[in-house]
Amino acid sequence: MNYQVVIVAAGQGTRMGAEMNKVLLTLHGIPVIIYTLRVFEQDPDCTGVVLVIKESERKTFCELIRRYHINKVTELAEGGRERQESVYNGLAKLGDSQETIVMVHDGARPFVTRNQIARVAEAADRCGAALLAVRVKDTIKQVACHSVSKTLERESLWAAQTPQAFRMSVIMQAHREGRVRHFKVTDDASLVEQLGQTVEVVEGSYRNIKLTTPEDMIIAEKFVQEEEKADANRPRV
Numbered sequence: 001m002n003y004q005v006v007i008v009a010a011g012q013g014t015r016m017g018a019e020m021n022k023v024l025l026t027l028h029g030i031p032v033i034i035y036t037l038r039v040f041e042q043d044p045d046c047t048g049v050v051l052v053i054k055e056s057e058r059k060t061f062c063e064l065i066r067r068y069h070i071n072k073v074t075e076l077a078e079g080g081r082e083r084q085e086s087v088y089n090g091l092a093k094l095g096d097s098q099e100t101i102v103m104v105h106d107g108a109r110p111f112v113t114r115n116q117i118a119r120v121a122e123a124a125d126r127c128g129a130a131l132l133a134v135r136v137k138d139t140i141k142q143v144a145c146h147s148v149s150k151t152l153e154r155e156s157l158w159a160a161q162t163p164q165a166f167r168m169s170v171i172m173q174a175h176r177e178g179r180v181r182h183f184k185v186t187d188d189a190s191l192v193e194q195l196g197q198t199v200e201v202v203e204g205s206y207r208n209i210k211l212t213t214p215e216d217m218i219i220a221e222k223f224v225q226e227e228e229k230a231d232a233n234r235p236r237v
């Protein structure tokens with residue numbers, strides 16, 4: 001199932017507390033964003049990447065794209081104050097084919113796999129909108145004034161991941177509607193839900209983490225080590 005992808009990489013990385021954009025931090029000497037871009041560069045079903053960046057980091061990203069031979073980046077779009085606006089700006093750069101499958105992916109999620117991508121694309125083609133998610137492992141409390149106001153029933157709770165995948169017509173309408181009605185969301189599927197449309201949940205992976213706080217970089221280093229070891233042990237064809 002062919003698709004295009006908008007990869008958002010224009011955040012501040014506040015929770016990471018780094019000196020720089022967290023997607024420019026390196027794992028074994030390679031920037032996080034390159035791990036993410038490589039997954040799509042090496043996926044034959046990916047027909048194009050729109051990378052959303054801060055204008056002030058354009059030169060840095062262009063240099064990385066060149067150095068690491070990321071050829072599928074067809075457009076650069078300017079990030080917005082919030083992730084929602086960054087996604088909107090990225091979508092605006094895509095072609096106008098209404099039935100293409102388009103994905104939105106966090107640049108800070110470098111460990112997504114082709115199998116996960118293929119499954120969420122297939123689900124979006126079938127029902128218009130889909131997202132990767134994993135069952136939550138902890139008991140989730142709703143809190144007000146530092147006291148529990150509600151304990152949510154864990155059996156029905158899933159943690160949303162990305163990519164989130166959509167038919168182009170669905171996500172474009174959802175983002176336009178979201179702007180008109182001033183919806184503020186932290187993921188794109190929420191905008192489709194606001195339209196009352198079905199969003200299918202596709203099982204993701206606990207390894208598809210979003211690098212958000214310093215602890216996540218420690219986990220990411222481990223994952224990279226494991227992948228390098230697996231590559232070294234893979235028989236040469």
Ligand SMILES: Nc1ccn([C@@H]2O[C@H](COP(=O)(O)OP(=O)(O)OP(=O)(O)O)[C@@H](O)[C@H]2O)c(=O)n1
Pocket residue numbers: 008009010011012013014015016022023052079080081082083084086106107108109210211212
């Ligand atoms: N205005 C924004 C905010 C976020 N993002 C991107 O959206 C993804 C998920 O966002 P998040 O993890 O929140 O990144 P930051 O906003 O950078 O982190 P923080 O909230 O800690 O500042 C990241 O790849 C980030 O670069 C973006 O493109 N534009």
Ligand SMILES: C[C@](O)(CO)[C@H](O)COP(=O)(O)O
Pocket residue numbers: 083106159160161162186187188210
């Ligand atoms: C889109 C997302 O990764 C799904 O879990 C998450 O909502 C992004 O939130 P952030 O605050 O922009 O990291």
